[in-house]
Amino acid sequence: MKLKDLIAPFSVWKRATEKPYTAMKPLSERPGADRYRGFHINDQEKCIGCGSCEAICQNGAIDMVEVAGVETTLTDSGLRPRIDYGRCCWCALCVDICTTDSLAMSNEYVWIDEDPEVFRFIAGAEGKPWDNSEKGYRRSGGYSLLDPERVPMILEDPKKGVTSFIEMVKGYSADAARQEARRCVDCGLCIASCPAHMDIPDYIRAIRDDDLEEAVKILYRTNPMPATCGRICTRNCESACAIGVKGDPVAIRWLKRYIIDAVDPSDITAALGKEFSDSGKTVAVIGAGPGGLSCAYYLARMGHHVTVFESSKKAGGMIRYGVPEYRMPYDRLDDEIAHITEQGVTITYGVTIGVDKSLDELAASFDAVFISTGLPDASSLRLTGEDLPGVLSGVEFLERVARGETITLGRTVAVIGGGNVAIDAARTARRFGAETTIYYRRREEDMPADWEEIHDAKLEGVEIITQSIPIQLEKAARGKTGLVWGRARMEDQGPGKRPRPVLIVGETYTAEVDTVISAIGQTADLSYIAESKTASVGIDGNKVLADYHGRTENVKIFAGGDVVNSIGDAIAAIADGYRAARSIDAYVLTGKGKT
Amino acid sequence: MEQINELKARYSISDSRDQRPDLGFITVDPGRLAALLAELQQVRGYTHLSFITAVDYPETGTFQLTYMVHNFESAHSLGVRTVISRDTALMESVHHLWKQAKTYQRELKEMYGIDFPGSPGVDDPFILEGWQGPPPMRRDFDTRAYSEKTYFPRPGRKTSDPRRHMQSRLYPDYTPFEEET
Known part of the structure; x- marks a missing residue:
């Protein structure tokens, strides 16, 4: 035996103080891997309750449930995913499909409890220890179950489009x-x-x-x-x-x-078919805009006899006389109206209620009346010089174009306003060859006009001067009109409120243009209602007072559209017309207002 | 891969390719697989079985099995593949070559329903204690249907459709027009 063999067993003792490489049993901690798929976490603020996680779950492990403190809003269902770990197979498809990236998984997977019911909880809402875990599964980059990009829409070349009224958006x-x-x-x-x-x-x-x-x-x-x-x-x-x-x-x-x-x-x-029963009841609709047409269509399909009174020569209201043809071709509108009249709706053209016929007469000769006369008149700028000859309103301008009248705008046009009417007027003015500038009080992101309309207007060469407040209009040389305007600064109004434009003293300019078009809003003259004797209906300024179902204080008279709601767009008017049709149907059949 | 060329004719290897310098794949008939693996292990230095796995192809009615073997001397891995019928789902066991093969085969039996007659404990549950459904890794396994059948709804489970819930909260009085027909 060699000496080395005798010493060898003792030489291992020199390692006695070092940290062992092997793990000790029983294990006290078992951390999951960094991207381990453990218990779910869900950012309650980011989640919108769309339920895509529930829809994709292959095990039916997810329920969408109400959570205290989460409100249902127009962009959040108010529901949140609750996960049943008796079913979850930890596949993480729910994380991968999540539309907001609110849902993720922690790397925690050890949890022992004798009560099986605790293994079902609303992720991120019940204060679990792993709720703020930085580790665990997150959707990885490089692939997506969702397609974030919209299929592009084909548009007419703006240079070509601006020379005519052909439709700009080509459709899918x-x-x-x-x-x-x-x-x-x-x-x-x-x-x-x-x-x-x-x-x-x-x-x-x-x-x-x-x-x-x-x-x-x-x-x-x-x-x-x-x-x-x-x-x-x-x-x-x-x-x-x-x-x-x-x-x-x-x-x-x-x-x-x-x-x-x-x-x-x-x-x-x-x-859709065309067979419906005849109730024998008659309804008068005042105004053939989207609200009136919608109400008439549904009433006709419910079996009632509907007569629409329209002061213009054609139906469509603001869709025809306010929306330019390059956005809404007249033949498409004609088809749509033809389908409505096919249901048995009669439209009487060139009849103005309050002039040719009174509201009292209608109320006396029909079982019910629906008022949807809209807001056909332009709101006043309330500026000196508004009555100068070179100044006209956006609605008047667009209406005259729609009627095919010859209009001389001149070489330069200033449009005041930031809504869709302002953009429509500006893009229409471009089609008359005018250099067009929009003056708007606030910033571009505050403009009520559709963002695509703003974008397309710019492509067509419309200039937009934001934070510009018109001060007055004055006569200028060579028959032009001077638009005096001042630069505005935006004043913060606190969180959640729109900043207010405030005139910067001393910074004023004058734009000398051939035509000024004002497009800052619309109003209506409701004297035909105020003057009625028997058919009294509550009005407030330029609005008719009606409830969600279109009911006015007069049981026989209903109202909807721009003349009632504060939204003032086509779809809101169509919805008003539809709801009113249901109320009218209930009223004419039972004699009672809808409750 | 020179070695492979020698084996090609004898074992009628139908397909061979190098994925990396240290990783190759070959495909062989199921009947020749065990003999080929024996030669690889005992003569060609592929002494280690890394794993056995399967892919289900319902479209062609087949399972593709892959036996990954490793040669420590050349540091080369070789995936030996074979294709078997999905209907019979039967394969010769290789536990006599590598003891650990029985564990992989037991797993394949449970997850894919591929049988390896004679493999010790091949019918014992692997991880799915008390499993009564079809093999879950088969691609035609309907997870949802199995869940619904097996894990009956626990009391207290209730879900809401976002659109109905929003209607009840935001516009309860609205009903779309459904004409009577």
């Missing part, structure tokens, strides 16, 4: 529409934002399934003017779209337009 092809439709997660958050609560996910699904007949039926359930809304709707739905949280919202408006453009008008009639 069938392939493009189906591709865009596939981006929808079918959550239905958008429905609440639509005044007509159109079943958006259902008609998008019908596009995916290529079932346009079904799609048409869904559209007409609450909206008899889909070709109009498919073009010019203010599309609040898109602001609520869950896909819009991380990407472009689904192009809901263009998808609606695709449906109605892809079917022949005769197919619409075939899809």
Whole structure:
């Protein structure tokens, strides 16, 4: 035996003070790997309750439930996912599909309890120890179950478009529409934002399934003017779209337009059918704008005899006389109105209530009356010089263009305002060859006009001067009009409030232009209502007072559209007309107002 | 891969490719697989079995099995593949070559329903204690249907559809027009 062999057993003792490489049992801590799929966490503030996690879960482990302190709003269902760990298989598809990236998984996986019921909880809302865990599974980059990018819309070349009134937005092809439709997660958050609560996910699904007949039926359930809304709707739905949280919202408006453009008008009639019972009741509708037409359409389909009184020569109201033809081609509007009159609706043109016929007469000769006369007159700028010959209003200008009148604008035009009428007037003025500038009091992001309209106007060469407050209008040399305006600074009004423009003293300019167009809002002359003797209806300024169901203080008289609601767009008027039709139906059949 | 070329004819290897300098794949008939693996282990230095795995192809009615073996001397891994019928789902066991093969085979039996007759404990549960459904890794396994059938709804489970919930909260008085037909 060698000496080395004798010492060897003792030499290992020199390692006695070192940290062992082996793990000791029993294990006291078992940390999950950094990207381990452990218990879920959910950022309650970021989550919008779209339910995509529930929809994708292959085990039915997720319920969408109410959570104390989370309000239901137009962009948040108020529901949050509750996970049943008796079913969860930790696959993390729910994290991968999450439209807001609020849902994730911690790397915690050890939790022992004798009560099985505790293994079902609302992730992120019940104060679990792992709620703020930085570790665990997050959706990895490089792939996405959601498609954040909208299928691009083909637009007419602005240089060519500005020389005529051809339609600028070309619409989706069938392939493009189906591709865009596939981006929808079918959550239905958008429905609440639509005044007509159109079943958006259902008609998008019908596009995916290529079932346009079904799609048409869904559209007409609450909206008899889909070709109009498919073009010019203010599309609040898109602001609520869950896909819009991380990407472009689904192009809901263009998808609606695709449906109605892809079917022949005769197919619409075939899809909807035309057989309905005759109630023998008569209803007068005042005004053939979207509100009146909508009310008339549904009343007719409920079996009532409807007569619409329209002061102009054609129907459509502001859609025809306020929206330029490059946005809403007249033939498409004509098709839409033709479908409504096909239901048995009679439109009497050139009759002005209050002039040719009184409201009292209508109330006496019909079973019910629906008032939807809109806001046809321009609001006053309340500035000196507003009555100068070179000054006209946006609504008047657009109406005269729609009537085909010859208008001389001159070489330079100033438009005052920031809404859709201002943009419509400016883009129309460009089509008359005028150099056009919009003057708006606030910043561009504050403009009430549709962002796509603002974008397209700029492409067409419309200049926008923001934070500019008009001070007065004056006569200038060579027959021009001087628009005196001052620069504004934005004054913060506190959180959640729109900053207010305040004139900067001493910084004023004068723009000398051939024509000034004012487009700062609209109003109505309701003297025809005020003057009625028997058919009394409550009014407040330029508004008729009516409730959610269109009921006025007079049981026989209903009202809706811009003359009632504070939204003032086509879809709100259409929704008003629809709800009023239901109320009128209930009233004429029972003699009682809807309760 | 020179070695592989020698084996090609004898074992009728149908496909071979190098994925990396240290990783290759070959495909062989199921009937020749055990013999090929024996030669790789005993003559060619592929002494280690790293794992056995399967891929389900319902489209072609087959399972593709992969036996990953490793040669420590050349630091080369070789994936030996074979394709078997999905209907019979039967494969010769290789536990006589590598003892640990029985564990992989037991797992494949449980997850894919592929049987390896004679493999010790092949029918014992692997991780799915008390499993009564079809093998869950088969691609036609309907997770949802299995869950609904097996894990009956626990009392207290209740869900809300976001759109209905929003309607009840934000516009309860609105009903879309459904014509009577």
